[in-house]
Amino acid sequence: MTRVRFAPSPTGFLHIGALRTALYNFLFTRHMKGTMILRIEDTDRTRFVEGAEEDFIKMCGWVGIEFDEGSGIGGEVGPYRQSERTDIYRQHIEMLVERGTAYYAFDTAEELDAMRGRQQQAGIAPKYDRSSMRNQFTLGEEETKRLLAEGAEHTIRLFVPLTGETRTRDLVRGESVFSNRLIDDQILIKSDGFPTYHLANIVDDHLMNITHVIRGEEWLPSLPKHIILYQAFGWEPPEFAHLPLILNKERKKFSKRDGDTSVKDFVAKGYLPEALVNFIALLGWNPTADREIYSLQEMIDLFELTKVNKSGAIFDVEKLNWMNGMYLRQLPVERLVDDLMPMLEEAGFNDVDRAYAVTVVELVKERINFLHDVPEFADYLFGPVTSFDEEYHAKQWKEETGEQMKALADRLEGLAPVEWKTEMIEGVIRSYAEELGMSAGKLIHPLRLSLTGKRVGAGMFETMEVLGQERTITRLRDYLAKVEG
RNA sequence: GCUCCCAUCGACUAGUGGUUAGGUCACCACUCUUUCAAGGUGGUAGCACGGGUUCGAACCCCGUUGGGAGUACCA
Numbered sequence: 001m002t003r004v005r006f007a008p009s010p011t012g013f014l015h016i017g018a019l020r021t022a023l024y025n026f027l028f029t030r031h032m033k034g035t036m037i038l039r040i041e042d043t044d045r046t047r048f049v050e051g052a053e054e055d056f057i058k059m060c061g062w063v064g065i066e067f068d069e070g071s072g073i074g075g076e077v078g079p080y081r082q083s084e085r086t087d088i089y090r091q092h093i094e095m096l097v098e099r100g101t102a103y104y105a106f107d108t109a110e111e112l113d114a115m116r117g118r119q120q121q122a123g124i125a126p127k128y129d130r131s132s133m134r135n136q137f138t139l140g141e142e143e144t145k146r147l148l149a150e151g152a153e154h155t156i157r158l159f160v161p162l163t164g165e166t167r168t169r170d171l172v173r174g175e176s177v178f179s180n181r182l183i184d185d186q187i188l189i190k191s192d193g194f195p196t197y198h199l200a201n202i203v204d205d206h207l208m209n210i211t212h213v214i215r216g217e218e219w220l221p222s223l224p225k226h227i228i229l230y231q232a233f234g235w236e237p238p239e240f241a242h243l244p245l246i247l248n249k250e251r252k253k254f255s256k257r258d259g260d261t262s263v264k265d266f267v268a269k270g271y272l273p274e275a276l277v278n279f280i281a282l283l284g285w286n287p288t289a290d291r292e293i294y295s296l297q298e299m300i301d302l303f304e305l306t307k308v309n310k311s312g313a314i315f316d317v318e319k320l321n322w323m324n325g326m327y328l329r330q331l332p333v334e335r336l337v338d339d340l341m342p343m344l345e346e347a348g349f350n351d352v353d354r355a356y357a358v359t360v361v362e363l364v365k366e367r368i369n370f371l372h373d374v375p376e377f378a379d380y381l382f383g384p385v386t387s388f389d390e391e392y393h394a395k396q397w398k399e400e401t402g403e404q405m406k407a408l409a410d411r412l413e414g415l416a417p418v419e420w421k422t423e424m425i426e427g428v429i430r431s432y433a434e435e436l437g438m439s440a441g442k443l444i445h446p447l448r449l450s451l452t453g454k455r456v457g458a459g460m461f462e463t464m465e466v467l468g469q470e471r472t473i474t475r476l477r478d479y480l481a482k483v484e485g
Numbered sequence: 486g487c488u489c490c491c492a493u494c495g496a497c498u499a500g501u502g503g504u505u506a507g508g509u510c511a512c513c514a515c516u517c518u519u520u521c522a523a524g525g526u527g528g529u530a531g532c533a534c535g536g537g538u539u540c541g542a543a544c545c546c547c548g549u550u551g552g553g554a555g556u557a558c559c560a
Contacts, residue, residue: 007560008560009559009560011559011560041560043559043560044559044560046559047559047560105558107558109557109558112557112558116557120486123486123487124486124487125486125487125488125556126487126556127487127556155558173490173491176489176490178488178489179488182487182488183488184556187557187558189558190558191558192558194558196557196558196559196560197559197560198560201560216554217490217491217553217554217555218554218555218560219554219555219560220489220490220554220555221488221489221490221554221555221556222555222556223489224489242490244490244491245553245554247553249496251552251553252552252553252554253553253554279497282497282498282509283497284497286497286498286499288499289498289499289500289507289508289509290499290507290508290509291508291509292497292508292509292510309491309497309498310490310491310492311490311491311492311552311553312490312491312552312553312554313496313497313498314496314497315496316496316497316510316511318496318510318511319496319497319509319510319511320510321510322509322510322511323510325522325523329523364522365523366521366522366523366524367521367522367523368522369522392520429519439519440519441518441519441520442519443519444519444520445519445520447519448519448520454520454521455520455521456520456521456522457520457521457522458520458521458522459518459519459520460519460520461519
């Protein structure tokens with residue numbers, strides 16, 4: 001039975017890179033008919049952010065990622081919050097100390113800094129020097145026991161052999177060999193009694209029967225440490241898959257420094273969850289390469305870890321925007337209006353009729369990439385025209401235009417309310433243009449200006465239908481008065 | 486510095502020894518047209534470099550260069 005976990009640290013809101021990691025875990029385990037677990041890695045109390053955990057679940061849910069077990073969900077191998085598992089880590093570290101694969105160390109932060117300084121000066125790689133620092137080996141059994149009994153501050157470190165090598169296996173990268181000589185004696189238990197990520201991670205993955213560890217590439221360098229830890233416990237390690245990083249335009253790890261990188265920022269910007277998740281999925285994985293649009297279910301059906309790319313992928317907002325537009329045009333309008341209503345409120349258009357919002361979205365969705373463009377792009381459909389494009393006026397408003405608009409307003413007014421349909425409106429305008437012996441465009445531009453104030457928008461006749469006869473006539477005459485008066 | 490990872494158009498990628506190196510975004514042109522989009526058609530643009538292996542390398546091996554990540558009592 002496949003079991004995977006998404007194990008974020010509550011040090012901030014869900015990041016776009018973390019979302020992709022969660023997504024790949026989800027796609028993989030759903031494909032395998034396995035279990036998706038949420039584990040909260042909150043062993044660093046100093047970086048804890050209130051509300052982060054809720055954000056993880058909420059944002060994952062927003063794009064369709066669901067958990068079967070975990071913090072806030074429940075399950076049989078909990079608790080799923082590491083801060084609630086300290087006893088478990090205590091018990092396990094004792095096993096390691098007894099076996100001699102972990103040991104006590106009493107060095108202070110200053111002593112450690114000094115050690116690194118010396119090593120740096122000597123031009124050697126910084127690494128805990130077991131033979132010269134204050135630990136179980138240099139101090140001796142007696143002294144160690146005395147210090148512990150005295151309650152001296154201490155850490156517990158992993159005993160890494162000085163010789164030999166450690167082999168690692170990764171589902172996307174294959175095998176690697178690391179020389180043990182260069183692997184650090186990682187701290188397993190901090191002086192505050194909490195475990196480090198490394199210990200908690202291994203203990204939990206084992207106890208929670210995780211079969212596949214799918215995580216970001218930034219963890220690759222610590223993989224040998226983790227393998228050594230599994231060996232120290234005498235446990236069989238799970239399979240590993242390290243995902244390529246998501247990069248910014250500078251080809252650096254995509255991080256908070258790059259602006260809005262939290263998933264909630266994308267929600268705020270009006271991205272559709274279907275588009276975001278589709279786009280994110282294609283950053284490092286490509287199921288068929290013959291198309292770009294995949295539903296979550298299709299991705300689940302097609303997902304294979306072995307098809308995940310090895311190299312980092314730049315986050316290209318342009319393509320995301322395009323994809324958002326694709327979904328904007330494909331998704332049921334009712335579904336879009338759910339998201340649009342609060343945006344209209346926010347733009348100051350209160351109490352907009354839902355059915356009316358639906359017709360507006362139908363009208364303009366071809367021309368925008370974001371739902372949140374609607375309030376501005378079609379402001380004239382929700383309220384009066386507040387400003388008119390002067391340049392457009394100068395270009396399209398000729399001497400005879402006023403006369404023509406007046407005549408057109410009269411003719412449009414002549415239509416019966418039931419006749420106020422795109423085709424009829426078009427008929428009136430085209431036939432008038434024909435009478436005048438000019439192209440319809442010559443009338444349409446001044447019309448667009450008078451009715452919308454803008455030079456761009458949806459088809460004029462359709463727009464007029466949505467606007468309604470009364471508003472159309474009024475606006476035409478108002479603009480005429482404004483121009484002539 | 487050291488360790489590890491990576492390397493196809495500007496970007497995301499397909500390609501697993503024989504292809505006119507394909508698709509998508511972006512860009513350009515044309516088309517449609519009442520504007521702007523969308524759509525359609527076409528186009529510019531790429532195998533980092535050097536050695537091997539082979540009848541034949543984008544694909545396999547080695548090296549170089551370049552990029553990235555890690556190097557904490559953070560995850």
